[in-house]
Amino acid sequence: MTLPALRLDTTRSESTLSEAFTAALATGDLAPLAATAPRDRRDRFLTLLALYDLHAAPLEQVGDAARLQGHPAVAELKWRLEADWLAELELAWVEAGSLSDSADPERVVKAMRAVAARDRLPAAYRWLARDATWPELVDFLALEGGPDGGFDDLVAVCQIGLSGSPKLELGKNYWDEMGNGSPDGVHTVLHQRMAAALQMPHVPRSEQPVEGLERAALGGLLATNRWLQPEMLGALGLLELQAGPRCRMVLQAFDRLGAPADAYPFYVEHAEVDPVHGKDWMDKAIVPTVTERPDWGPRIVKGAWWRSSVNLSFFEAVHRDLR
DSSP states (O other): OOOOOOOOOOSOTTSOHHHHHHHHHHHOOOGGGGGOOOSSHHHHHHHHHHHHHHHHSOHHHHGGGGGGTTOHHHHHHHHHHHHHHHHHHHHHHHHTTOSOOOOOHHHHHHHHHHHHHHTSSOHHHHHHHHTOOHHHHHHHHHHHOSTTTTHHHHHHHHTTTOOHHHHHHHHHHHHHHTGGGOGGGOHHHHHHHHHHHHTOOOOOGGGSOHHHHHHHHHHHHHHTOGGGHHHHHHHHHHHHHHHHHHHHHHHHHHHHHTOOGGGHHHHHHHHHHHHHHHHHIIIIIIHHHHHHOTTHHHHHHHHHHHHHHHHHHHHHHHHHHHO
């Protein structure tokens, strides 16, 4: 991915933009943000993640700062940072050859599956299954956050404004995330049980690789911009297409290293169910949507490619660092 250099801030060298944003939220004085640009990509994504927290994080976590979600200074900062990022994503998409410009539903699905196949099993997962030590496994999963971290909220946002088969499919998918009505089967609960069983550490954003920050921020970008709904539909569909094989690699690592029983259900659920979800997402969400809105077809594929690209960069960075 070709990434142009970021503008560097020379007017407020004493702090990063993310630090300035946190301070501004605490004091309510947002005026200084207009003169501040991110120092680098890490600073950009730390700021965006804090900004997206105002839209989607639990209120007990955000606190009174949530009232500033729609403040003009926050909106301007969001627009400015996202414009630079979207320009990079678009440039990379064009350089990749814009894998599909078709409005034909079958060709869109074919292109989606091609994007999913290009990195279905990154080297990081093969290493995890065959060679990683127990500490490396735990560290990897702490950074990975599950194959589809935050998917329940993202799919809930993505269904807004849809109708018919696509809305029903996303609703069905969400209900599965909710354990089909069983509190013990909710995917976030299964992940919490796994994390406790593995004594998995919480990795603060400040210690995550920049590729991990971008990967996490992509969901916020798509979820907080209604005009990016087609790209979001493609990005979430890609997760469903890829999660199954990757989760099976994690389960192989569990078997090889003797993981405790409570570590298994989260990845077993995804290994078994996500391949079905992936097919249904294509057949019942993508195909009817593109049939009704042909202009969404290329954008759906683009969103899948965006997600694939940031995923691959993340897995390559984690594989390199943990080894």
